[in-house]
Amino acid sequence: MDSVDFALVAACQAGLPLTPRPYHAMAEQLGLGAEEVMARMQAMMQAGVIRRIGVVPNHYALGYTANGMTVWDVADEHVDALGEAVGRLPFVSHCYCRPRHLPLWPYNLFAMVHAKSRGQAQAYADQIGDLLGVACRQSDILYSSRMLKKTGLRIAD
Amino acid sequence: MSRIAAPRAANPTQASPSRDAPQEPVLSETDRRLINAFQGGFPICERPFQVAAETLGLDEATLIARIDALLKAGVLTRFGPLFNAERMGGVNVLAAMSVPAAEFDNIVEFVNAQPEIAHNYRREHALNLWFVGAAETPEKVEAAFAFIESVSGLPVYRFPKEREFFVELILEA
Numbered sequence: 001m002d003s004v005d006f007a008l009v010a011a012c013q014a015g016l017p018l019t020p021r022p023y024h025a026m027a028e029q030l031g032l033g034a035e036e037v038m039a040r041m042q043a044m045m046q047a048g049v050i051r052r053i054g055v056v057p058n059h060y061a062l063g064y065t066a067n068g069m070t071v072w073d074v075a076d077e078h079v080d081a082l083g084e085a086v087g088r089l090p091f092v093s094h095c096y097c098r099p100r101h102l103p104l105w106p107y108n109l110f111a112m113v114h115a116k117s118r119g120q121a122q123a124y125a126d127q128i129g130d131l132l133g134v135a136c137r138q139s140d141i142l143y144s145s146r147m148l149k150k151t152g153l154r155i156a157d
Numbered sequence: 158m159s160r161i162a163a164p165r166a167a168n169p170t171q172a173s174p175s176r177d178a179p180q181e182p183v184l185s186e187t188d189r190r191l192i193n194a195f196q197g198g199f200p201i202c203e204r205p206f207q208v209a210a211e212t213l214g215l216d217e218a219t220l221i222a223r224i225d226a227l228l229k230a231g232v233l234t235r236f237g238p239l240f241n242a243e244r245m246g247g248v249n250v251l252a253a254m255s256v257p258a259a260e261f262d263n264i265v266e267f268v269n270a271q272p273e274i275a276h277n278y279r280r281e282h283a284l285n286l287w288f289v290g291a292a293e294t295p296e297k298v299e300a301a302f303a304f305i306e307s308v309s310g311l312p313v314y315r316f317p318k319e320r321e322f323f324v325e326l327i328l329e330a
Contacts, residue, residue, distance in 0.1 A: 020221070058233065
Protein backbone atom coordinates (compact mmCIF):
# COMPACT_ATOMS: atom_id res chain seq x y z
CA MET A 1 0.00 0.00 0.00
CA ASP A 2 1.42 3.36 -0.99
CA SER A 3 -0.09 6.82 -0.72
CA VAL A 4 -1.90 6.44 -4.06
CA ASP A 5 -3.57 3.24 -2.81
CA PHE A 6 -4.67 5.04 0.37
CA ALA A 7 -6.06 7.89 -1.73
CA LEU A 8 -8.03 5.35 -3.79
CA VAL A 9 -9.43 3.75 -0.64
CA ALA A 10 -10.41 7.17 0.70
CA ALA A 11 -12.10 8.01 -2.59
CA CYS A 12 -14.37 4.95 -2.68
CA GLN A 13 -14.84 3.89 0.95
CA ALA A 14 -18.26 5.55 1.09
CA GLY A 15 -19.15 3.89 -2.20
CA LEU A 16 -18.30 3.67 -5.87
CA PRO A 17 -19.66 6.55 -7.98
CA LEU A 18 -23.00 5.61 -9.54
CA THR A 19 -21.97 6.63 -13.03
CA PRO A 20 -21.36 4.46 -16.11
CA ARG A 21 -17.56 4.72 -15.75
CA PRO A 22 -17.02 4.74 -11.97
CA TYR A 23 -13.29 3.96 -12.09
CA HIS A 24 -12.79 6.73 -14.63
CA ALA A 25 -14.66 9.10 -12.31
CA MET A 26 -12.33 8.16 -9.47
CA ALA A 27 -9.33 8.63 -11.74
CA GLU A 28 -10.49 12.08 -12.72
CA GLN A 29 -11.11 13.04 -9.08
CA LEU A 30 -7.59 11.93 -8.09
CA GLY A 31 -5.73 13.09 -11.17
CA LEU A 32 -4.74 9.57 -12.15
CA GLY A 33 -5.14 7.52 -15.30
CA ALA A 34 -8.14 5.20 -15.41
CA GLU A 35 -5.93 2.24 -16.34
CA GLU A 36 -3.83 2.85 -13.24
CA VAL A 37 -6.92 3.08 -11.01
CA MET A 38 -8.26 -0.23 -12.34
CA ALA A 39 -4.87 -1.95 -12.07
CA ARG A 40 -4.47 -0.80 -8.48
CA MET A 41 -8.01 -1.90 -7.58
CA GLN A 42 -7.23 -5.34 -9.06
CA ALA A 43 -3.98 -5.50 -7.11
CA MET A 44 -5.75 -4.61 -3.86
CA MET A 45 -8.29 -7.37 -4.56
CA GLN A 46 -5.50 -9.88 -5.08
CA ALA A 47 -3.73 -8.72 -1.90
CA GLY A 48 -6.95 -9.09 0.11
CA VAL A 49 -7.06 -5.39 1.00
CA ILE A 50 -10.40 -5.36 -0.84
CA ARG A 51 -12.42 -8.39 0.26
CA ARG A 52 -14.98 -7.95 -2.53
CA ILE A 53 -16.82 -5.30 -4.54
CA GLY A 54 -20.59 -5.17 -4.63
CA VAL A 55 -23.76 -4.31 -2.79
CA VAL A 56 -23.88 -4.46 1.02
CA PRO A 57 -27.43 -5.22 2.15
CA ASN A 58 -28.90 -3.94 5.39
CA HIS A 59 -29.69 -7.31 6.90
CA TYR A 60 -32.67 -5.98 8.85
CA ALA A 61 -34.15 -4.70 5.58
CA LEU A 62 -33.90 -8.19 4.05
CA GLY A 63 -35.74 -9.68 6.99
CA TYR A 64 -32.67 -10.98 8.81
CA THR A 65 -33.89 -9.72 12.15
CA ALA A 66 -32.41 -12.52 14.28
CA ASN A 67 -28.73 -11.62 14.27
CA GLY A 68 -27.23 -13.79 16.92
CA MET A 69 -23.73 -13.75 18.31
CA THR A 70 -23.34 -17.35 19.41
CA VAL A 71 -20.61 -17.78 22.01
CA TRP A 72 -19.02 -20.99 23.21
CA ASP A 73 -16.73 -22.11 26.00
CA VAL A 74 -14.54 -24.56 24.13
CA ALA A 75 -11.61 -26.47 25.59
CA ASP A 76 -8.49 -24.51 24.63
CA GLU A 77 -6.72 -27.53 23.13
CA HIS A 78 -9.59 -28.03 20.65
CA VAL A 79 -10.60 -24.47 19.82
CA ASP A 80 -8.41 -24.07 16.72
CA ALA A 81 -9.64 -27.20 14.96
CA LEU A 82 -13.25 -26.69 16.03
CA GLY A 83 -13.17 -22.99 15.09
CA GLU A 84 -12.10 -23.95 11.57
CA ALA A 85 -15.00 -26.42 11.37
CA VAL A 86 -17.56 -23.91 12.69
CA GLY A 87 -16.28 -21.31 10.23
CA ARG A 88 -17.04 -23.70 7.37
CA LEU A 89 -20.75 -23.90 8.27
CA PRO A 90 -22.64 -22.02 5.54
CA PHE A 91 -24.74 -19.91 7.92
CA VAL A 92 -21.77 -18.64 9.96
CA SER A 93 -20.57 -15.25 8.71
CA HIS A 94 -17.79 -14.43 11.17
CA CYS A 95 -15.96 -16.80 13.48
CA TYR A 96 -13.23 -15.82 15.94
CA CYS A 97 -11.33 -17.06 18.96
CA ARG A 98 -11.28 -14.35 21.65
CA PRO A 99 -10.17 -14.10 25.29
CA ARG A 100 -12.41 -15.06 28.21
CA HIS A 101 -13.15 -12.62 31.06
CA LEU A 102 -13.82 -14.90 34.02
CA PRO A 103 -16.11 -15.15 35.86
CA LEU A 104 -18.32 -12.77 33.85
CA TRP A 105 -17.50 -14.17 30.44
CA PRO A 106 -16.42 -17.82 30.04
CA TYR A 107 -16.69 -17.97 26.24
CA ASN A 108 -13.72 -18.12 23.86
CA LEU A 109 -15.31 -18.95 20.48
CA PHE A 110 -17.61 -16.43 18.75
CA ALA A 111 -19.69 -17.30 15.67
CA MET A 112 -22.21 -14.89 14.13
CA VAL A 113 -25.38 -16.34 12.63
CA HIS A 114 -27.98 -14.39 10.65
CA ALA A 115 -31.54 -15.71 10.45
CA LYS A 116 -35.05 -14.49 9.76
CA SER A 117 -36.36 -15.76 13.09
CA ARG A 118 -34.98 -16.63 16.50
CA GLY A 119 -36.18 -20.19 15.95
CA GLN A 120 -33.99 -20.46 12.88
CA ALA A 121 -31.04 -18.84 14.69
CA GLN A 122 -31.48 -21.33 17.54
CA ALA A 123 -31.53 -24.19 15.03
CA TYR A 124 -28.23 -22.93 13.61
CA ALA A 125 -26.80 -22.67 17.12
CA ASP A 126 -27.91 -26.25 17.78
CA GLN A 127 -25.96 -27.38 14.71
CA ILE A 128 -22.86 -25.59 15.99
CA GLY A 129 -23.37 -27.23 19.38
CA ASP A 130 -23.62 -30.66 17.76
CA LEU A 131 -20.38 -30.04 15.92
CA LEU A 132 -18.55 -28.89 19.06
CA GLY A 133 -19.77 -31.87 21.08
CA VAL A 134 -18.23 -32.52 24.48
CA ALA A 135 -15.39 -30.02 23.89
CA CYS A 136 -17.97 -27.29 24.59
CA ARG A 137 -18.83 -26.74 28.24
CA GLN A 138 -21.41 -23.95 27.97
CA SER A 139 -22.82 -21.53 25.42
CA ASP A 140 -25.13 -18.58 24.89
CA ILE A 141 -26.67 -16.51 22.07
CA LEU A 142 -26.64 -12.72 22.27
CA TYR A 143 -29.15 -11.12 19.95
CA SER A 144 -28.62 -7.57 18.79
CA SER A 145 -31.75 -5.73 19.83
CA ARG A 146 -30.63 -2.44 18.29
CA MET A 147 -27.98 -1.22 15.86
CA LEU A 148 -26.70 1.94 17.58
CA LYS A 149 -23.92 2.93 15.19
CA LYS A 150 -22.46 1.49 11.99
CA THR A 151 -19.95 3.58 10.09
CA GLY A 152 -17.63 0.98 8.61
CA LEU A 153 -14.07 1.73 7.65
CA ARG A 154 -13.07 5.34 7.24
CA ILE A 155 -9.77 6.61 5.91
CA ALA A 156 -8.72 10.21 6.31
CA ASP A 157 -8.02 12.11 3.11
CA MET B 158 -0.15 10.60 2.96
CA SER B 159 -3.54 9.20 3.79
CA ARG B 160 -3.93 7.17 6.93
CA ILE B 161 -6.54 4.97 8.44
CA ALA B 162 -8.38 7.24 10.78
CA ALA B 163 -11.46 8.01 12.68
CA PRO B 164 -14.87 7.14 11.29
CA ARG B 165 -16.71 10.15 9.99
CA ALA B 166 -20.07 10.84 8.47
CA ALA B 167 -20.92 8.71 5.47
CA ASN B 168 -20.83 10.17 1.99
CA PRO B 169 -24.15 11.94 1.67
CA THR B 170 -24.56 10.63 -1.87
CA GLN B 171 -25.23 7.18 -0.41
CA ALA B 172 -28.04 6.43 2.01
CA SER B 173 -27.24 5.86 5.65
CA PRO B 174 -28.30 2.55 7.15
CA SER B 175 -31.36 2.70 9.28
CA ARG B 176 -30.37 2.24 12.90
CA ASP B 177 -33.68 0.70 13.86
CA ALA B 178 -35.05 -2.35 12.13
CA PRO B 179 -37.25 -1.18 9.25
CA GLN B 180 -40.20 -3.10 7.91
CA GLU B 181 -39.05 -5.71 5.42
CA PRO B 182 -39.65 -3.93 2.10
CA VAL B 183 -41.30 -5.55 -0.87
CA LEU B 184 -38.45 -6.19 -3.29
CA SER B 185 -38.99 -6.82 -6.96
CA GLU B 186 -37.68 -10.01 -8.51
CA THR B 187 -35.04 -7.87 -10.26
CA ASP B 188 -33.92 -6.33 -6.98
CA ARG B 189 -33.59 -9.76 -5.38
CA ARG B 190 -31.54 -11.07 -8.29
CA LEU B 191 -29.34 -7.99 -8.16
CA ILE B 192 -28.73 -8.35 -4.41
CA ASN B 193 -28.10 -12.08 -4.65
CA ALA B 194 -25.77 -11.79 -7.63
CA PHE B 195 -23.62 -8.82 -6.62
CA GLN B 196 -22.60 -9.04 -2.97
CA GLY B 197 -19.24 -9.58 -4.59
CA GLY B 198 -17.88 -9.94 -8.08
CA PHE B 199 -18.74 -6.47 -9.33
CA PRO B 200 -16.28 -6.07 -12.19
CA ILE B 201 -13.29 -3.76 -12.50
CA CYS B 202 -13.43 -2.51 -16.10
CA GLU B 203 -14.38 0.58 -18.06
CA ARG B 204 -18.16 -0.02 -18.03
CA PRO B 205 -18.71 -2.33 -15.03
CA PHE B 206 -22.43 -1.53 -14.68
CA GLN B 207 -22.95 -2.52 -18.31
CA VAL B 208 -21.10 -5.82 -17.82
CA ALA B 209 -22.97 -6.53 -14.57
CA ALA B 210 -26.31 -5.51 -16.08
CA GLU B 211 -25.89 -7.98 -18.96
CA THR B 212 -25.59 -10.91 -16.55
CA LEU B 213 -28.93 -9.83 -15.03
CA GLY B 214 -30.62 -9.16 -18.38
CA LEU B 215 -30.83 -5.43 -17.62
CA ASP B 216 -29.40 -2.35 -19.24
CA GLU B 217 -26.72 -0.21 -17.65
CA ALA B 218 -28.95 2.77 -16.80
CA THR B 219 -31.54 0.53 -15.15
CA LEU B 220 -28.95 -1.19 -12.96
CA ILE B 221 -27.50 2.14 -11.81
CA ALA B 222 -31.00 3.43 -11.05
CA ARG B 223 -31.92 0.28 -9.09
CA ILE B 224 -28.76 0.44 -6.95
CA ASP B 225 -29.40 4.13 -6.30
CA ALA B 226 -33.01 3.43 -5.30
CA LEU B 227 -32.05 0.52 -3.01
CA LEU B 228 -29.45 2.71 -1.28
CA LYS B 229 -31.98 5.50 -0.78
CA ALA B 230 -34.54 3.01 0.57
CA GLY B 231 -32.01 1.69 3.08
CA VAL B 232 -32.13 -1.84 1.64
CA LEU B 233 -28.43 -1.47 0.86
CA THR B 234 -26.10 0.18 3.34
CA ARG B 235 -23.34 0.65 0.76
CA PHE B 236 -22.30 -0.11 -2.78
CA GLY B 237 -18.62 -0.48 -3.49
CA PRO B 238 -15.50 -2.23 -2.20
CA LEU B 239 -15.45 -3.95 1.19
CA PHE B 240 -12.04 -3.42 2.75
CA ASN B 241 -10.02 -5.52 5.13
CA ALA B 242 -8.69 -2.82 7.47
CA GLU B 243 -6.03 -5.08 8.91
CA ARG B 244 -4.46 -5.62 5.49
CA MET B 245 -3.93 -1.85 5.45
CA GLY B 246 -2.28 -1.85 8.83
CA GLY B 247 -5.41 -0.88 10.75
CA VAL B 248 -6.68 -2.43 13.96
CA ASN B 249 -10.21 -3.48 15.00
CA VAL B 250 -10.98 -4.55 18.55
CA LEU B 251 -14.32 -5.79 19.84
CA ALA B 252 -15.27 -4.61 23.33
CA ALA B 253 -18.26 -4.82 25.65
CA MET B 254 -19.69 -3.02 28.65
CA SER B 255 -22.34 -3.77 31.22
CA VAL B 256 -24.36 -0.56 31.32
CA PRO B 257 -27.14 0.07 33.86
CA ALA B 258 -30.51 0.72 32.21
CA ALA B 259 -30.85 4.19 33.72
CA GLU B 260 -27.55 5.29 32.18
CA PHE B 261 -27.88 3.40 28.92
CA ASP B 262 -28.88 6.21 26.55
CA ASN B 263 -26.31 8.64 27.93
CA ILE B 264 -23.49 6.13 27.73
CA VAL B 265 -24.45 5.11 24.19
CA GLU B 266 -24.40 8.73 23.11
CA PHE B 267 -20.98 9.20 24.68
CA VAL B 268 -19.53 5.99 23.24
CA ASN B 269 -20.89 6.75 19.76
CA ALA B 270 -19.35 10.21 19.91
CA GLN B 271 -15.85 8.70 20.09
CA PRO B 272 -14.50 8.71 16.52
CA GLU B 273 -12.66 5.40 17.02
CA ILE B 274 -15.93 3.56 17.69
CA ALA B 275 -17.15 2.04 14.42
CA HIS B 276 -20.00 -0.35 15.24
CA ASN B 277 -22.13 -0.36 18.35
CA TYR B 278 -24.91 -2.79 19.13
CA ARG B 279 -27.22 -3.30 22.07
CA ARG B 280 -27.33 -6.99 22.96
CA GLU B 281 -29.42 -8.91 25.43
CA HIS B 282 -26.95 -9.99 28.10
CA ALA B 283 -25.40 -8.64 31.31
CA LEU B 284 -22.82 -7.30 28.84
CA ASN B 285 -25.43 -5.26 26.99
CA LEU B 286 -23.32 -2.89 24.88
CA TRP B 287 -20.93 -4.31 22.25
CA PHE B 288 -18.85 -2.10 20.03
CA VAL B 289 -15.79 -2.15 17.77
CA GLY B 290 -12.87 0.22 18.18
CA ALA B 291 -11.06 0.90 14.90
CA ALA B 292 -7.91 2.98 14.37
CA GLU B 293 -4.55 2.86 12.67
CA THR B 294 -2.72 1.63 15.77
CA PRO B 295 -3.57 -0.57 18.78
CA GLU B 296 -2.56 2.33 21.02
CA LYS B 297 -5.25 4.61 19.58
CA VAL B 298 -7.92 1.95 20.09
CA GLU B 299 -6.70 1.35 23.64
CA ALA B 300 -6.72 5.08 24.38
CA ALA B 301 -10.35 5.33 23.24
CA PHE B 302 -11.36 2.40 25.45
CA ALA B 303 -9.47 3.87 28.43
CA PHE B 304 -11.17 7.24 27.88
CA ILE B 305 -14.60 5.58 27.83
CA GLU B 306 -13.74 3.79 31.09
CA SER B 307 -12.51 6.95 32.80
CA VAL B 308 -15.54 9.04 31.85
CA SER B 309 -18.20 6.38 32.37
CA GLY B 310 -16.64 4.79 35.46
CA LEU B 311 -17.51 1.39 33.96
CA PRO B 312 -15.12 -1.32 32.79
CA VAL B 313 -14.66 -1.89 29.06
CA TYR B 314 -14.00 -5.58 28.46
CA ARG B 315 -11.64 -6.10 25.52
CA PHE B 316 -12.18 -9.00 23.14
CA PRO B 317 -9.31 -8.80 20.63
CA LYS B 318 -9.42 -11.58 18.07
CA GLU B 319 -6.83 -14.22 18.82
CA ARG B 320 -7.62 -16.07 15.64
CA GLU B 321 -9.96 -15.47 12.70
CA PHE B 322 -11.54 -18.58 11.23
CA PHE B 323 -13.93 -17.14 8.67
CA VAL B 324 -15.37 -13.81 7.57
CA GLU B 325 -17.89 -13.76 4.76
CA LEU B 326 -21.40 -12.48 4.95
CA ILE B 327 -23.62 -13.17 1.96
CA LEU B 328 -27.32 -12.68 2.60
CA GLU B 329 -30.01 -14.10 0.38
CA ALA B 330 -32.66 -11.53 -0.50
